[in-house]
Amino acid sequence: MGLTKSEIFTDEQNQLSTLLKAIAHPARIAILQRIIISNTCICGDLVGELGLAQATISQHLKELKTAGIIQGTIEGVSVCYCINPKTWKLLEDQLGAFLGSYKGETTCC
Amino acid sequence: MGLTKSEIFTDEQNQLSTLLKAIAHPARIAILQRIIISNTCICGDLVGELGLAQATISQHLKELKTAGIIQGTIEGVSVCYCINPKTWKLLEDQLGAFLGSYKGETTCC
DNA sequence: AAAACATATCGTAATATTGCGATACAAACT
DNA sequence: AGTTTGTATCGCAATATTACGATATGTTTT
Numbered sequence: 533m534g535l536t537k538s539e540i541f542t543d544e545q546n547q548l549s550t551l552l553k554a555i556a557h558p559a560r561i562a563i564l565q566r567i568i569i570s571n572t573c574i575c576g577d578l579v580g581e582l583g584l585a586q587a588t589i590s591q592h593l594k595e596l597k598t599a600g601i602i603q604g605t606i607e608g609v610s611v612c613y614c615i616n617p618k619t620w621k622l623l624e625d626q627l628g629a630f631l632g633s634y635k636g637e638t639t640c641c
Numbered sequence: 642m643g644l645t646k647s648e649i650f651t652d653e654q655n656q657l658s659t660l661l662k663a664i665a666h667p668a669r670i671a672i673l674q675r676i677i678i679s680n681t682c683i684c685g686d687l688v689g690e691l692g693l694a695q696a697t698i699s700q701h702l703k704e705l706k707t708a709g710i711i712q713g714t715i716e717g718v719s720v721c722y723c724i725n726p727k728t729w730k731l732l733e734d735q736l737g738a739f740l741g742s743y744k745g746e747t748t749c750c
Numbered sequence: 751a752a753a754a755c756a757t758a759t760c761g762t763a764a765t766a767t768t769g770c771g772a773t774a775c776a777a778a779c780t
Numbered sequence: 781a782g783t784t785t786g787t788a789t790c791g792c793a794a795t796a797t798t799a800c801g802a803t804a805t806g807t808t809t810t
Contacts, residue, residue: 535765535797535799536766536799542671545670552665556661557658557662558654559645560658561650575786575787583646583649587770590787590789591769595767609776609778609786610777610786611786614749620745627740634724636729640680640721640723641722644767645796666797695757695758696801702757718756718757720757
């Protein structure tokens with residue numbers, strides 16, 4: 533056992549959970565915030581700014597890249613990462629629809 | 642190691658990632674959708690509707706409850722779960738601020 | 751009190767995640 | 781060619797997650 537039974541869920545549910553999982557880590561949130569703030573695509577100076585080892589940062593970047601949330605291009609010696617606008621919009625839309633489907637009125641429990 | 646170094650991140654980053662983690666599973670997304678649709682708080686008929694064992698559903702409900710996303714009150718024999726409006730709003734706000742901080746224009750990579 | 755029902759918890763197995771040192775790669779200088 | 785620099789990958793250890801059967805708990809109904 534120990535493995536998510538994705539067959540029994542809809543594609544939308546699986547896709548959304550995959551995107552959320554990619555973002556659901558403080559280091560990856562921090563990384564994304566850095567990328568957004570320095571709109572001049574930053575690269576591996578994250579290693580200095582966050583308190584994590586280079587291997588760890590690289591791994592987090594890879595996960596964000598695999599999920600399609602960021603994209604990277606080789607920029608000389610270093611690598612330039614930035615947000616993938618398409619996926620970001622997809623996430624905003626899917627999540628907006630999900631969160632917005634709850635209209636808080638009905639007092640129940 | 643294998644344990645998240647939450648000390649090096651801000652409270653906001655940790656809080657958001659905790660909430661996201663709670664939601665980042667297809668079963669829990671499905672559970673939340675059911676709860677939202679049947680605004681008459683559903684309980685354990687989830688077990689019939691999703692293809693997961695009772696123990697598994699109960700565990701997912703517990704995780705959502707621990708994260709503060711849902712709340713449950715004993716309703717006779719069964720338990721009535723519903724969204725916790727406060728946490729839901731918090732999630733909407735925090736996530737909106739985070740996702741909205743990226744204005745997709747700047748073409749970079 | 752006993753039976754029936756709904757949930758929760760325990761224990762366990764399989765798998766995934768997190769973090770890092772060590773090492774491999776690749777591009778740009780000297 | 782060799783060195784430096786930035787990044788990726790490998791291998792590992794510690795911990796977390798997912799799923800479920802079995803069992804416990806608690807609340808109604810008989």
